[in-house]
Amino acid sequence: MSSDVGLTMDQGPYAPEIPDDDSPAVAASDANASGARSGKSLIEASRVFARESTGRTVWETFTTFAVLSATLAGAASTAVPLAARLALAVIAGLTIVRGFILYHDCLHGALYRGKSPFARVMRGVMWLYGMFVLTPPAVWRSSHNYHHANTAKLVGSHIGSYPTMTIEMFRRAKPAQKFMYRAVRHPLTMLFGAGTVFLFGMCLGPLTRDPKKHWDSGLALVMHGFVAAAVIAKFGLGVWLVAVLLPLMVACATGAYLFYAQHNFPGILIQGREKWSYTTAALESSSMMETGPLMAWFTGNIGYHHVHHLNPGIPFYRLPEAMASIPELQNPHKTSLRPKDIAACLRLALWDMRQKKMVGYSAAE
Numbered sequence: 001m002s003s004d005v006g007l008t009m010d011q012g013p014y015a016p017e018i019p020d021d022d023s024p025a026v027a028a029s030d031a032n033a034s035g036a037r038s039g040k041s042l043i044e045a046s047r048v049f050a051r052e053s054t055g056r057t058v059w060e061t062f063t064t065f066a067v068l069s070a071t072l073a074g075a076a077s078t079a080v081p082l083a084a085r086l087a088l089a090v091i092a093g094l095t096i097v098r099g100f101i102l103y104h105d106c107l108h109g110a111l112y113r114g115k116s117p118f119a120r121v122m123r124g125v126m127w128l129y130g131m132f133v134l135t136p137p138a139v140w141r142s143s144h145n146y147h148h149a150n151t152a153k154l155v156g157s158h159i160g161s162y163p164t165m166t167i168e169m170f171r172r173a174k175p176a177q178k179f180m181y182r183a184v185r186h187p188l189t190m191l192f193g194a195g196t197v198f199l200f201g202m203c204l205g206p207l208t209r210d211p212k213k214h215w216d217s218g219l220a221l222v223m224h225g226f227v228a229a230a231v232i233a234k235f236g237l238g239v240w241l242v243a244v245l246l247p248l249m250v251a252c253a254t255g256a257y258l259f260y261a262q263h264n265f266p267g268i269l270i271q272g273r274e275k276w277s278y279t280t281a282a283l284e285s286s287s288m289m290e291t292g293p294l295m296a297w298f299t300g301n302i303g304y305h306h307v308h309h310l311n312p313g314i315p316f317y318r319l320p321e322a323m324a325s326i327p328e329l330q331n332p333h334k335t336s337l338r339p340k341d342i343a344a345c346l347r348l349a350l351w352d353m354r355q356k357k358m359v360g361y362s363a364a365e
Helices: 039-049 054-076 082-108 117-132 137-150 167-172 175-184 187-191 194-209 215-235 237-263 278-284 293-298 305-310 316-325 339-347
Strands: 288-290 334-336 350-352 357-359
Touching (some): 039 278, 039 316, 054 237, 082 316, 117 137, 167 350, 187 194, 187 237, 194 215, 194 237, 215 237, 237 288, 278 305, 305 316
Parallel strands (some): 288 334
Antiparallel strands (some): 350 357
């Protein structure tokens, strides 16, 4: 399977790339003993939902940016009490997450398709949005497409995702490797994701590795520096802290944890490349995060992550519809944002080859 699906924004419904050889990864059967579909037949069943509704997209875009603009304006206003400004900044941060889902779907080819003026303008807007949320299109597209094509493989799936070691690999690792592994997966790394995951991981790292390929990472840093300087010079440091830095930190911390929990949860299946299959990885290695309607709005339905991994071309607003219509998607591994479920996910650290499950670091002692 190619590590880069090479999407263009003018494509029609997106058909995820499936291995076409006869390796164990693709096992010729498209249905198991219970009659449940898998492989290409399950992908085909999902394609009817990979169609964009222009009217719905316009509405979702308008409401998202209307809420974002209003909350950022309130957070920046010194006429508003500080407590209210802080609350508005948090709401703005969560709305940035929703805006990111629009951007994410755009790069998958699920939104803003075709050659209409609206689609063309919004692809440009999304390009800028990616820069302002420290996720430049070049690095996100390449790493995220690789993630979709290799998620939950025992070796190599760390590109575009959190790394996963087996107990044996961790025991053999050098002290510096163990430290880095723990650091990358540490809750504080997610909490301060604006600096760790996004500023360094998405911008500084790619820029230093390949400046020519990741020039937009450098541009994102310049843009952020310019915005910070302009806001501080015009409105003061306090406004920048409340209306720019705090919403970005809330958004990045939320996004970093959501991505972690989508692929590090009790019951996840991780396989070697010789046994790995695309649809199994979607259904068994991607979680369903249960949320209330409000958090589902803020997170753009990305909690339906197993559906998204089955077919990334499904617009976010059609993910619940796809799950409700396809029986094979209706029994996912579930997690939530309840403290006990967050703690359960964060305890997972290493893959136990014998028990076929994720365990804590104590298993390697």
